[in-house]
Amino acid sequence: MPSPPALAPSTVPDPMAAPRVRWGVLGPGGIANTFAEAVRAGTRSEVVAVGSRSAERADAFARRHGVTRSYGSYEELVADEDVDVVYVASPHSEHREHALLAVAAGRHVLVEKAFARSLRETDEVLDAARAAGVLAAEAMWSRYLPQYDVVRRTVAEGTLGDVALVQADHGQLLWPDGPRRLWDPALAGGSLLDLGVYPIHFAHHVLGGLEDVAALGVLTPEGVDATLGVTARRGGALARMTSTMAAATPCAALVAGSAARVELTGPGWFYGAATTVRLVEPGGSVVDTFAPEHPEHGFRYQVAEVARAVAEGRHEPWSVPWTATRAVMTVMDEVRRQVGVTYPGE
Template identity: 55%
Template sequence: MTTLPPTRIPDPYDAPAIRWGVLAPGGIARAWATALHATTRSRVVAVGSRSAERAEAFLAELGAERAHGSYEALVDDPDVDAVYVASPHSQHHDHALLALGAGKPVLVEKAFTRNATEAAAVIDAARARGLLVVEAMWARFLPHVDVVRRCLEDGLLGEVVTVSADHGQRLYPDGPQRLADPALAGGALLDLGVYPVSLAHLVLGGFTDVRATGTLAATGVDASETIAVTGPGGGFGTLSSTMLAKTPCTASVSGTRLRLEVDGVFYQPNVVRLLDPDDHELDRYEPPSREHGLAYEAAEFARLLVAGRTESDLLPLDETLAIMRVLDDVRRQLGVGFPGEG
């Protein structure tokens, strides 16, 4: 019987313990720090915010040791081994460079920056200083995505013909204000669409062609998009994202022999099913847990840092940059720009 390969992703608790500083204590930072403390041996020891009150509230909630009323004070904290940048997309470039300038390795929330020019600047700065930097595209570090990766490496599916993925959440017009604001690099693409784009980039090994269509919000940011991509091997992808409606958020990869389907939300810890052409289930992968998936990226970062590495094989910096170029191309086709991009 044809079976799925096992995941190679270790238990997050087995990763070395490092001391984190959180830059910008918003909602994603809270979820990330909660997962970190629940399932790893690393700890948040400091938090930095432009608001001392917000920093103190985060400190009290998570039990961190020190709250800083500025980002500069956070990155200069000698007890911080690495900085997690959780500010809006529009500020990732500046905040990552701030941390790198202080000699701190950085985990930068997705999307990595507003555009490829900014991404290249961060990557060049990290390489010049020999510092670790990783994009916090958390799905890339999850066990079930490694099962997909191994299927591709082993040729289990045959030649990949198509990949499909969608990500839609009802976040506009009544959701977070930043998503409607061009000055904060809002829109569906950088917040939601980056997930299916990143998955398809992994599956197809990059893109040779990208075609996009979509709709804009009244503020000029993208509200929805459908993206057709072609890989260098001839496989193609159909990807979609929207902040106007909740969608199934599923993904599938179809090859000439077999097909993979990720049940439920594809970018969270989930089941992967292996199907034959008659839709018979041949095997399935069950995740060890469906909770605290954000811990896996933090655990990978800790392993890399202690090993003296400067980037992750699971999401190399050149691939982060290539994906940013794809997002730039999609925005260009949709007619979406951000203030100050040049």
């Protein structure tokens, strides 16, 4: 009797086994707090400095996370010789400027998603990093997780048969009462760079590329996208990706093939540290599952991979290589072109 199909095992190393690097945090906002907690609790690395335009905010962040040095400017942060890698956690409208600042100071950079506002800005940063001989990585943290490794390897091994459909959605009720950066065109607002980047990255991760992109969108009175629907193709597989900041959605993802499907379930597949991967046969029977042994501090996986890359002299991580960052940004540029969203300077 043949063995039942099974998920591929994760090959992601233990984050605690990664070498130590010294981090500087640029922009002490909400996501930077999550990052600092993951560094401290889940890796051997350390946040040694923080920089903000507000000395008071930097000092408060430093006291909260036990960081020894705080600066009232980004320039002082990137000039700190004890900082190996700068984590750019400012709003994505400022990623290009702040990443270039760190690279010019000779620092490696991990830049929050979306990496920049456009492919043009992305290439500016990557070209500068290449010229400076430093690492530049996109902090699309879910792609560094064991769950994403399991899904990618399961698809690659042919366990699902011929992949026909990839679906992923990300919707949170963040507009019209959310932060200004989400509705202001001057700040590259909208759902795409903040939410839609997740399902697009997921589909790219699974299929290895996206072609024939088609998009529809509903825009706010200010001219940014409130809701987007994106379809794309890769070979015989269709990808359907949606994002909205006008409603909360299930935030589910699946990859369906002729022999089986994988489903990502939990408190939101994009918050993947606690996500369970299920392998489901066509009849609906769950034949295998994968859940992380330690689901807390999911950001630690990207911290650890960057540390390994720096130690090995690589300029990009394995999980989100520059080709992936560029490909996803190319899709997002095309989505904006089709729905009529432009950012400053375009």
